[in-house]
Amino acid sequence: MRPAAPRSSFACQQLAWLLSLLLLSGLLGGCASSQRLKDVRAFAATAPKLSGYTELSQRYRDTYQRELPYLTAAAAGREKALDAERRAAYPDLVAIHQAVVAYLRALGALADGDQFNYGDQIKDFSAGIKAWPDTGLTDRHVNAVANLARVIARAATNREQDQAVQQLLRDGYEPLHDALDAMHTVLRYYDRQHDNEQGIVLGMLDVEIPFSERPPERLLAALAKAHRQDKANEYRLLGLRHTLAANQVRDLAAWHETLYRGLGAPTAPVRAATSSLAPTTIAAAALVQGAQP
Known part of the structure; x- marks a missing residue:
């Protein structure tokens, strides 16, 4: 009968087993961290889209200049007042985009292990914007921009790379969702304004072209029809570009939702703005590629 192994040998085996588990856990954690940072870098790189x-x-800001040749005197007066409103709203509408891009740049920089210099990036949009009810821009959207500025500034103080990325994803989840919702809402408003402009311009041409079709004015009629x-x-x-832009915002929201849930974060309500890539996105991209009206 073989004598029992000394207790010291058994303890060493247990210690080796525990160390192996810790090493394996560390390796798995490191792999998860590495993949997360890779995914975040890819996500941040979509900002140009x-x-x-x-x-x-x-284009929305400059609507009046394009419409003016097709307006009657009375209509030009009404559109002039709207032009002032568009130009006043424009800086706030663009600030939403600046806030979202700054957030993506902060994520990308942290995932690369760089120190993100947020100061110059958030000055333009953190000064405070206001709601524009006609465009659908509400106080919730305005607060989202301010909150994004705060979470970006706070993220710059975190020195541990993966933890900094995770914290920024968690802190930025709600404000980014609301900021992207603001962009999507404003794009719907732009689309309605685009339809209105199209009605004014093509409507005027449809009314006037028949009067230019008399024989002495055939050249004028041909030019007008062209x-x-x-x-x-x-x-x-442009209608396709509106569709493409809206789908790209929706796709970005879906990707951010996936990254957030990958943290093992508490379950949040499913967001309406996080639908998967729509077929119209691909179709619109193919049709507008290289066309810049």
């Missing part, structure tokens, strides 16, 4: 929002914001065709194509492509 939101540029469509700023381009459409600029112009109408160009404008109709311009508005069609």
